Amino acid sequence: MAMSRRKRAQAFRGAQYALLVLVILLxxxxxxxxxxxxxxxxxxxxxxxxxxxxTTALVNTIIYTALGFALGLGLGFVFAMMKLSSVGPYRWxxxxxxxxxxxVPVLLVFIAFGFGVPLAFDLIFDTYTTAMLSLxxxxxxxxxxxxxxxxxxxxxxxxxxxxxLGMSPGRTTVTVVVPQxxxxxxxxxxxxxxxxxKDSSLIxxxxxxxxxYELAKFGREGLNETGSLTPILLAGLAYLLITIPxxxxxxxxxxxxxxxxxxxxxxxx
Amino acid sequence: MARTTLRALTLLPAxxxxxxxxxxxxxxxxxxxxxxxxxxxxxxxxxxxxxxHTPYPPFQFEEGGEIVGFDVDLVDLVAEDLGVEQxxxxxxxxxxxxxxxxxxxxxxxxxxxxTITEERDEVxxxxxxxxxxxQALLVRKDSGIKTVADLGGKTLGVQIGTTGEEYATExxxxxxxxxxxxxxxxxxxxxxxxxxxxxxxxxxxxxxxxVKQNPDTEVTEEFExxxxxxIALRTGNGAMQAKVNEVLAAAQGDGRYEEIYEKWFGKxxxxx
Numbered sequence: 001m002a003m004s005r006r007k008r009a010q011a012f013r014g015a016q017y018a019l020l021v022l023v024i025l026l027x028x029x030x031x032x033x034x035x036x037x038x039x040x041x042x043x044x045x046x047x048x049x050x051x052x053x054x055t056t057a058l059v060n061t062i063i064y065t066a067l068g069f070a071l072g073l074g075l076g077f078v079f080a081m082m083k084l085s086s087v088g089p090y091r092w093x094x095x096x097x098x099x100x101x102x103x104v105p106v107l108l109v110f111i112a113f114g115f116g117v118p119l120a121f122d123l124i125f126d127t128y129t130t131a132m133l134s135l136x137x138x139x140x141x142x143x144x145x146x147x148x149x150x151x152x153x154x155x156x157x158x159x160x161x162x163x164x165l166g167m168s169p170g171r172t173t174v175t176v177v178v179p180q181x182x183x184x185x186x187x188x189x190x191x192x193x194x195x196x197x198k199d200s201s202l203i204x205x206x207x208x209x210x211x212x213y214e215l216a217k218f219g220r221e222g223l224n225e226t227g228s229l230t231p232i233l234l235a236g237l238a239y240l241l242i243t244i245p246x247x248x249x250x251x252x253x254x255x256x257x258x259x260x261x262x263x264x265x266x267x268x269x
Numbered sequence: 270m271a272r273t274t275l276r277a278l279t280l281l282p283a284x285x286x287x288x289x290x291x292x293x294x295x296x297x298x299x300x301x302x303x304x305x306x307x308x309x310x311x312x313x314x315x316x317x318x319x320x321x322h323t324p325y326p327p328f329q330f331e332e333g334g335e336i337v338g339f340d341v342d343l344v345d346l347v348a349e350d351l352g353v354e355q356x357x358x359x360x361x362x363x364x365x366x367x368x369x370x371x372x373x374x375x376x377x378x379x380x381x382x383x384t385i386t387e388e389r390d391e392v393x394x395x396x397x398x399x400x401x402x403x404q405a406l407l408v409r410k411d412s413g414i415k416t417v418a419d420l421g422g423k424t425l426g427v428q429i430g431t432t433g434e435e436y437a438t439e440x441x442x443x444x445x446x447x448x449x450x451x452x453x454x455x456x457x458x459x460x461x462x463x464x465x466x467x468x469x470x471x472x473x474x475x476x477x478x479x480v481k482q483n484p485d486t487e488v489t490e491e492f493e494x495x496x497x498x499x500i501a502l503r504t505g506n507g508a509m510q511a512k513v514n515e516v517l518a519a520a521q522g523d524g525r526y527e528e529i530y531e532k533w534f535g536k537x538x539x540x541x
Contacts, residue, residue, distance in 0.1 A: 209359070225332065
């Protein structure tokens with residue numbers, strides 16, 4: 001009985017491998033390799049992309065994302081606090097804000113900031129400021145929700161303990177709740193950075209000087225110049241240069257804060 | 270169409286910031302009206318800022334990380350005359366064509382092979398015409414499509430915000446084709462080459478340029494629309510308008526225009 005079940009499992013796994021091999025074989029047989037290499041792996045076109053793709057495009061993508069995330073984190077913290085506030089109007093404002101910016105496509109937010117705000121207020125921002133505002137506002141709505149969930153996930157016993165030691169509510173939040181919440185929300189926060197990195201590709205809508213090109217625009221211009229998809233592929237790989245290390249960084253931070261907390265517990269015990 | 274969406278969008282941040290003062294958006298021109306001969310105010314000190322949209326060879330396109338082309342060289346003449354450098358902002362054509370680029374004071378002039386039309390003239394001002402253009406149909410060689418009339422039941426590709434799109438929309442019912450919009454010329458021409466659309470309509474010169482590089486495509490029909498390209502500027506910027514016209518006229522008189530024309534088109538301009 002047990003044997004046959006194991007046999008069944010083995011047979012099932014064998015079938016999965018067979019299917020995988022079949023798919024790879026079919027791809028190898030039917031893909032038009034010469035066309036594919038010409039379209040995606042054109043070495044001349046690839047060489048043309050350097051060094052600009054790194055020195056201009058990748059750097060700008062990182063700058064836009066970092067600016068947006070910094071603003072998003074700051075605003076997100078404010079809105080998370082408002083959402084948890086005991087004051088009614090604060091909660092309503094925060095809810096309206098979060099619902100609005102979570103529900104509207106980033107594309108529209110960019111157009112609104114690129115064209116609407118200058119018209120309505122007669123303010124002209126440079127590209128970096130506009131990028132920071134658009135990405136920051138969208139990011140802050142998501143980050144506020146994440147933070148709120150993280151804060152609410154901290155066990156109530158922690159707050160009670162801190163309060164019984166005579167800490168003020170504000171001090172409790174800052175020194176006890178937020179650091180613990182931070183560890184809980186590290187993974188979703190990393191996710192948000194990745195999302196912002198990709199959303200920064202919409203900045204081309206605002207109109208860019210050549211020195212302001214980010215990866216997606218740079219890749220598209222490369223496509224137009226070379227007539228090959230290689231620059232697009234390279235731009236895609238360059239995004240991975242940002243997002244994959246981010247994942248590692250987040251896991252490392254998680255491990256580190258985890259260890260520290262355990263050590264802290266041991267000392268206290 | 271595109272313009273109304275943009276207009277509507279200007280209300281978004283106003284809602285977001287719970288403001289009702291968006292009504293004042295109408296008066297914001299971003300700059301005083303000027304007359305010919307007045308001092309020219311530049312958006313950025315010491316630079317002539319030009320809005321354009323690439324790729325649009327041979328008028329403006331990227332080559333070796335530089336934006337170059339016929340229009341770029343012409344505006345360089347204006348910059349030279351003013352004693353400043355040209356600085357180019359690359360943006361979606363829609364943003365230029367709808368007048369938003371000038372309303373938000375992004376640039377002094379726009380040079381992007383822009384056809385002078387009455388509709389556009391309402392939201393911006395133009396220099397005198399500097400180039401004659403017509404619309405043309407780009408197809409694959411094996412398509413069997415000779416004219417727009419052959420497009421019944423098929424799809425015609427257009428580039429957003431262009432006069433070609435306008436032409437296609439006007440004659441849609443007459444010929445019974447569907448329209449598919451593309452954000453830039455490169456995407457439109459690639460769509461024709463790969464067979465996503467049966468044909469693509471755009472200015473004749475850029476299509477001829479494409480056919481030179483891509484022998485599997487051809488231009489089958491040209492429509493005499495009698496279009497003229499102009500350098501666009503903010504409505505009421507008379508000082509800049511007069512300067513651009515002055516430089517264009519001088520260049521056409523002393524052979525510089527001819528030289529630039531020959532550089533990009535490989536032939537002399539036809540004399541009028």
